[in-house]
Amino acid sequence: MKTSMVFLLILIFCYLCRAQEHSHDNDILLQGVENKAEEGVQELERQTDMLAELIALREMVVEQSVELRHLTARVTAAENLVEKLQMENSAMEARMTTTENLMERLQMENSAMEARMTAAESMAEELQMENDAQATELAVSQEKLSSLQQRVTVSENHVAELERQQEVRKLAFSVSLLESGEGNTEKEDVQLIYRKIFTNVGNHYNPNTGYFTAPVKGIYYFRFTGHIAHSDASMRMGLFKNSDRIVTSGDRATTSTDPEDNASNGVVVQLEVGDVVSVQLFGKIWDDQYHRSTFSGFLLFAL
DSSP states (O other), X not given: OHHHHHHHHHHHHHHHHHHTTSOTHHHHHHHHHHHHHHHHHHHHHHHHHHHHHHHHHHHHHHHHHHHHHHHHHHHHHXXXXXXXXXXXXXXXXXXXXXXXXXXXXXXHHHXXXXXXXXXXXXXXXXXXXXXXXXXXXXXXXXXXXXHHHHHHHHHHHHHHHHHHHHHHHSOXXXXXXXXXXXXXXXXXEEEOOOOEEEEEETSOBOTTTOOEEOSSSEEEEEEEEEEEESOSSOEEEEEEETTEEEEEEEEXXXXXXXXXXXXXXXXXXXXXXXXXXXXXXXXXXXXXXXXXXXXXXXXXXXX
């Protein structure tokens, strides 16, 4: 458009130059045309300046439009981001609300648990106190029971001792030399073994060894008899406590005028538990179905 205007002005200027060749009359008209042309040039310059300004303004508007599009895109992106952040914030708020509700519920449950724990601790303390009291009572009862058991044990031991003593008091034996048959028995300072048992209460006389063993400390009575007959040797008997001779009895050998005879002796003696009593013989001693040679003893009383 600017080029067209310049071309038009050139044509007008050319026309004016040709017009100068006409008459003077045309001078006035030419002067007017020149004035018009100058005004037109000025107007053209103004329009050109305005056009330049409009072009610059358009370019600026285009640039502003581009920037506006960019800014709109950024605003849209920012709005989308804000919307997304708002959605995330709403979700976060919902999660926070849920978390707060959960925390509140947990606090309530914790409070309830603490209350239950406090009640349990109180109950445990009460149970411990009751347990301690019961333990004390049990200890006292156990002490009483132990004391009673000791007393019962002492009583049982005493009863057992009394029974034992009672059983021991039931102590007596009486034996004869030969269990059957007749004849002389010859010994040389060796205890006689009495085979025939009349009585052996308590079984403290041993028919295999000839020893009586004292089961209890006490005072005992012992008696022995001996018969001599048809013997060319004397009869000498001794009652021994362990290895000590206590008493002796005997007779000389028999003769045609004195074919048989008897001898006896007895003694009360104190014995300790385990002491043994026996009758020892030096010589010969007779026994037969009438049981003429005997050995007897019993407990008088315990000490």
